[in-house]
Amino acid sequence: MKKKNILQKCIAVAMALLLCFCALCACGKQEIKDEDTYISEVESLGIFDNSVADALPQTIIHKLIMEHFESPLPEGKTVKKAIFLGYDGFRVDGLENVLHMDDSAILYVSGQGGLYHTFSGGVAGVNEQATSTAPSWMAMLTGGWADYNGVDNNGQTKDLDAETFLTKVAKTGRAVSFTTSWREHTAVSYQPDIIASIENGLPAQYTHQIDDEATYYQVLRYVAKPAGAQKTAAEDPDAIFFTFEHTDHAGHDTGFGNQNEAYVEACQTADSWGYEIIKTIEARSTYPQEDWLIIISTDHGGTETSHGGQTLFERMTWLACNKPVEITEENKTFALKK
Numbered sequence: 216m217k218k219k220n221i222l223q224k225c226i227a228v229a230m231a232l233l234l235c236f237c238a239l240c241a242c243g244k245q246e247i248k249d250e251d252t253y254i255s256e257v258e259s260l261g262i263f264d265n266s267v268a269d270a271l272p273q274t275i276i277h278k279l280i281m282e283h284f285e286s287p288l289p290e291g292k293t294v295k296k297a298i299f300l301g302y303d304g305f306r307v308d309g310l311e312n313v314l315h316m317d318d319s320a321i322l323y324v325s326g327q328g329g330l331y332h333t334f335s336g337g338v339a340g341v342n343e344q345a346t347s348t349a350p351s352w353m354a355m356l357t358g359g360w361a362d363y364n365g366v367d368n369n370g371q372t373k374d375l376d377a378e379t380f381l382t383k384v385a386k387t388g389r390a391v392s393f394t395t396s397w398r399e400h401t402a403v404s405y406q407p408d409i410i411a412s413i414e415n416g417l418p419a420q421y422t423h424q425i426d427d428e429a430t431y432y433q434v435l436r437y438v439a440k441p442a443g444a445q446k447t448a449a450e451d452p453d454a455i456f457f458t459f460e461h462t463d464h465a466g467h468d469t470g471f472g473n474q475n476e477a478y479v480e481a482c483q484t485a486d487s488w489g490y491e492i493i494k495t496i497e498a499r500s501t502y503p504q505e506d507w508l509i510i511i512s513t514d515h516g517g518t519e520t521s522h523g524g525q526t527l528f529e530r531m532t533w534l535a536c537n538k539p540v541e542i543t544e545e546n547k548t549f550a551l552k553k
């Protein structure tokens with residue numbers, strides 16, 4: 216009987232210790248602010264060229280890239296180029312982590328054009344969709360929400376006729392590339408585009424890389440062009456899109472938000488790699504003759520260790536562009552429709 220009491224006490228103490236440990240672990244993951252505090256803290260950074268109330272839909276990116284390719288060449292330029300750097304799950308308050316960096320792509324690019332509040336998850340109360348990876352990148356690439364492209368959550372395949380800016384640019388004869396280590400993009404979401412591009416002989420490359428580092432080196436190879444280098448069109452695409460995933464992984468592992476050191480570090484690494492890519496572009500031997508559009512954005516935010524819902528922690532996103540973006544009613548409501 217006595218032995219049993221001791222055993223019960225031991226179990227109780229072990230359970231209490233386990234609960235304390237779990238509570239400590241959860242501390243870094245819990246959302247520590249309410250939405251209003253979050254918005255006011257983000258706006259108080261003073262780095263945005265629009266307000267949260269005037270946020271642009273993330274679909275605007277498709278429009279900006281198409282307008283870039285369709286507009287006349289500036290004087291002295293002979294070719295249009297565009298690169299869209301995607302940082303997955305880089306919450307808007309994560310921008311605070313790069314403000315002190317000398318090698319921040321976001322700061323560098325937004326200093327030339329602007330930094331803007333954007334939103335994911337569809338239009339609130341109208342056509343909301345999951346603030347998840349597949350539907351959010353799909354909205355940016357196709358210029359419409361799920362009611363246009365058919366993807367309102369992960370695990371879904373896009374409608375072929377909702378063309379991405381990559382397909383549209385490739386149809387003009389320019390080489391384009393899509394590089395990612397998130398397998399679902401190439402295995403599921405964009406599979407119809409990949410097959411159609413092969414069948415139709417479009418100059419489009421879709422590459423699944425093993426991890427972000429491999430993606431990084433692939434993109435550096437695309438953009439590097441030292442004097443005397445002879446590159447084919449496929450080796451030197453005119454429109455480049457890629458994603459870094461480790462920011463999202465850090466959020467899922469140990470929590471989205473700047474109270475999590477691993478998340479802070481992931482934001483900084485992604486953005487310093489982005490900076491290296493942009494500096495490699497500027498060092499191109501043909502750079503003086505090229506008109507580059509550079510866009511950096513994220514697909515969604517996050518809260519605690521997940522995303523997909525409609526909280527502002529998840530819906531609020533951002534966009535850095537090396538050319539100014541107009542905050543007009545047309546742009547604030549832009550979305551392609553069927």
Ligand SMILES: [Zn+2]
Pocket residue numbers: 303304347348349463514515
């Ligand atoms: Zn994502």
